[in-house]
Amino acid sequence: MMNKKEKNIEDISIWIVEDNIHFQNTMNNLINQFDGFVCNFAFESCEDALIEMNNTAELPSVILLDIGLKGMSGIEGIKKFKEISPATHIIMLTIYEDKNSVFDAICAGASGYLLKDSSPENVIEAIKEVLGGGAPMNIHIAKKVIDMFKQLNPPKGDYGLTGREKEILNLLVMGMNKKQIAEKLFVSFHTINTHIKNIYEKLQVNTRGGLVAKAYKENLL
Amino acid sequence: MMNKKEKNIEDISIWIVEDNIHFQNTMNNLINQFDGFVCNFAFESCEDALIEMNNTAELPSVILLDIGLKGMSGIEGIKKFKEISPATHIIMLTIYEDKNSVFDAICAGASGYLLKDSSPENVIEAIKEVLGGGAPMNIHIAKKVIDMFKQLNPPKGDYGLTGREKEILNLLVMGMNKKQIAEKLFVSFHTINTHIKNIYEKLQVNTRGGLVAKAYKENLL
DNA sequence: AAAAAAATACCACGAATGTGGTATACCGGA
DNA sequence: TCCGGTATACCACATTCGTGGTATTTTTTT
Numbered sequence: 001m002m003n004k005k006e007k008n009i010e011d012i013s014i015w016i017v018e019d020n021i022h023f024q025n026t027m028n029n030l031i032n033q034f035d036g037f038v039c040n041f042a043f044e045s046c047e048d049a050l051i052e053m054n055n056t057a058e059l060p061s062v063i064l065l066d067i068g069l070k071g072m073s074g075i076e077g078i079k080k081f082k083e084i085s086p087a088t089h090i091i092m093l094t095i096y097e098d099k100n101s102v103f104d105a106i107c108a109g110a111s112g113y114l115l116k117d118s119s120p121e122n123v124i125e126a127i128k129e130v131l132g133g134g135a136p137m138n139i140h141i142a143k144k145v146i147d148m149f150k151q152l153n154p155p156k157g158d159y160g161l162t163g164r165e166k167e168i169l170n171l172l173v174m175g176m177n178k179k180q181i182a183e184k185l186f187v188s189f190h191t192i193n194t195h196i197k198n199i200y201e202k203l204q205v206n207t208r209g210g211l212v213a214k215a216y217k218e219n220l221l
Numbered sequence: 222m223m224n225k226k227e228k229n230i231e232d233i234s235i236w237i238v239e240d241n242i243h244f245q246n247t248m249n250n251l252i253n254q255f256d257g258f259v260c261n262f263a264f265e266s267c268e269d270a271l272i273e274m275n276n277t278a279e280l281p282s283v284i285l286l287d288i289g290l291k292g293m294s295g296i297e298g299i300k301k302f303k304e305i306s307p308a309t310h311i312i313m314l315t316i317y318e319d320k321n322s323v324f325d326a327i328c329a330g331a332s333g334y335l336l337k338d339s340s341p342e343n344v345i346e347a348i349k350e351v352l353g354g355g356a357p358m359n360i361h362i363a364k365k366v367i368d369m370f371k372q373l374n375p376p377k378g379d380y381g382l383t384g385r386e387k388e389i390l391n392l393l394v395m396g397m398n399k400k401q402i403a404e405k406l407f408v409s410f411h412t413i414n415t416h417i418k419n420i421y422e423k424l425q426v427n428t429r430g431g432l433v434a435k436a437y438k439e440n441l442l
Numbered sequence: 443a444a445a446a447a448a449a450t451a452c453c454a455c456g457a458a459t460g461t462g463g464t465a466t467a468c469c470g471g472a
Numbered sequence: 473t474c475c476g477g478t479a480t481a482c483c484a485c486a487t488t489c490g491t492g493g494t495a496t497t498t499t500t501t502t
Contacts, residue, residue, distance in 0.1 A: 162478060175431025177458065190481050197461070206460070207488095210396020212433035383448060398488065411451050418491070419448095427490070428458090 011038035012131065015060040017077065018093060019044045019069055023116060027064060030120050037127065045069055046077035050084070059085040062127055064114070067094045089130040159202045161220070168195050170221060173212050232259035233352065236281040238298065239314060240265045240290055244337060248285060251341050258348065266290055267298035271305070280306040283348055285335070288315040288326060299331055310351040380423045382441070389416050391442060394433050 014031050016039060018024040024042045031039040040060065043049040046069060053059065063081060067074040078090050093114050114126050161169065171181045178196065182189040205211045215221055235252055237260060239245040245263045252260040261281065264270040267290060274280065284302060288295040299311050310332040326334065332351040335344060382390065392402045399417065403410040424441075426432045436442055 164479065172430045173434045175426060175428045175434060177428055179458085187479085188481055190483085191479070193459090194481075195479080196459090200460075205396055207396045207398055208429040208459075209393045209433045212430045213394045213396060213437070216434070216437040385449065400488085408449085409451055411453085412449070414489090414491095415451075416449080417489090421490075429489075 012036060012062065012127075013058060013060045014039045014062045014064065014127065015049060016042040016064045017044075017046055017049045017069070017074070018042070018064070018066040020066075027123070030123060031127075034124050037124075046072040046074070046080065049077070050080055053081065053084050060088055062089045062091060062130065064091050064093055067092050091126055091130060159218075159220070161199065161202060165195055165199050165202070166220070168192065169199060169211075169215055172196070172208065173215055173221060233257060233283065233348075234279060234281045235260050235283045235285065235348065236270060237263040237285045238265075238267055238270045238290070238295075239263065239285070239287040241287075248344070251344060252348075255345050258345075267293040267295070267301065270298070271301055274302065274305050281309055283310045283312060283351065285312050285314055286331075288313050296326055299326060312347055312351060380439075380441070382420065382423060386416055386420050386423070387441070389413065390420060390432075390436055393417070393429065394436055394442060 014037055016024055016027050016031075018027065021044070024044070028039045028042050031037045040058070041049070041052060043052070046065075049063070065074045065077055065081075069077070072080070074092060078092075081088060081090060091114055093116055114123060118126070167185070168181060171184065176184070178192045179189055182192045185192070200206055200211065203211060203214050205214055235258055237245055237248050237252075239248065242265075245265070249260045249263050252258045261279070262270070262273060264273070267286075270284070286295045286298055286302075290298070293301070295313060295315075299313075302309060302311060312333040312335055313326045313331050314335050314337055333347050335347050339347070388406070389402060392405065397405070399413045400410055403413045406413070421427055421432065424432060424435050426435055
């Protein structure tokens with residue numbers, strides 16, 4: 001009775017993408033019980049949901065999306081959903097608080113996330129929150145966080161590179177090869193070879209890719 | 222005189238957890254000098270502070286918590302403190318600038334962050350801010366930060382890399398060579414060679430260094 | 443079903459790289 | 473004055489790269 005809901009044109013349309021049928025049903029019932037929300041579809045995979053999305057005119061306002069799905073992952077799914085329906089808010093569902101996944105999800109465009117053991121109230125609350133325009137967050141603190149990150153960026157690991165070595169490192173990062181660098185600095189190819197050898201030693205790398213990557217990661221430029 | 226403060230029931234209670242005695246005292250004095258704040262306790266480890274927390278009815282409003290502590294780390298401490306006293310705001314203290322630590326701290330529930338060489342004004346300011354802000358630094362803050370970072374960074378050009386190509390790009394950035402990548406992905410060296418060839422073509426580069434640099438600059442990872 | 447895209451695989455060869463050496467000249471601090 | 477660090481330079485050799493091909497299978501899209 002409760003989970004067979006009279007469709008109302010005013011209702012906020014919500015989809016669920018979740019491969020655990022039990023949890024899917026639980027969510028479904030929960031949402032349909034709540035006045036103003038209706039769960040039109042529940043899928044077991046992103047692929048299925050995307051097919052429906054491509055064939056319907058009634059795009060959902062919110063998608064509850066499991067982060068660990070078979071086939072296309074939730075993270076990947078976010079991008080696809082957003083391509084088709086940019087206005088749809090996506091709330092990730094996760095079992096445990098996986099920092100990296102959540103971070104990735106946010107980067108991919110998720111509006112929020114929910115732990116699977118959240119209380120029904122929390123679920124409804126989260127949906128309301130994203131619908132209400134997203135982050136009702138203290139802008140000051142957010143700004144402060146950014147300032148912190150900024151402060152933290154400049155100083156990083158010091159590997160005791162000499163001036164010349166830093167100079168050459170920068171040219172390497174620009175994609176130049178040894179010969180080109182030698183010509184640019186008016187020294188012998190052999191000299192550059194030696195310098196690069198020393199840089200590799202100091203940074204503990206042994207490929208060009210590893211070197212450049214480290215230079216970026218550790219802010220050596 | 223100054224650091225022996227008359228206890229006032231109205232004062233905001235602040236604890237310090239910091240293993241450097243000198244810095245601990247400096248902070249202590251600073252806080253007690255300020256009208257409206259009182260530093261009731263200063264500990265040298267999370268463990269000590271937690272014991273006290275479990276035995277007192279007067280929970281602190283704010284904890285200044287060193288990030289690099291002997292025994293339980295500051296990051297771990299955050300969770301413990303929050304368990305006992307969710308309303309307590311935690312401000313991290315650190316000398317070394319490490320982006321990851323800060324992010325971890327924020328995820329663990331820290332409200333703010335202070336470099337140890339901050340001016341006295343900054344310290345007081347930070348405490349006031351977390352007290353006034355109310356909003357805990359959760360995933361929403363992170364979202365804000367990411368959003369702003371996204372805005373600051375160029376919208377990262379799309380070079381039409383396929384999934385496999387992105388995968389290989391990431392391995393290249395890790396400093397692996399073709400043979401290693403081939404082994405890791407259980408495919409032939411020739412296949413990797415072809416993929417890399419195509420990546421070079423798409424990104425318009427022709428050296429490993431240039432590739433990795435571009436990957437970082439354009440946020441292709 | 444047909445077409446397009448992606449992933450796989452192989453060959454060859456000159457160019458560039460990574461690594462082991464050795465060695466000289468310069469300069470600033472102990 | 474002697475020593476350590478820096479910059480310079482050269483050699484040799486195995487390994488890896490970059491680039492020109494061609495070609496099949498699998499997946500995705502139309």
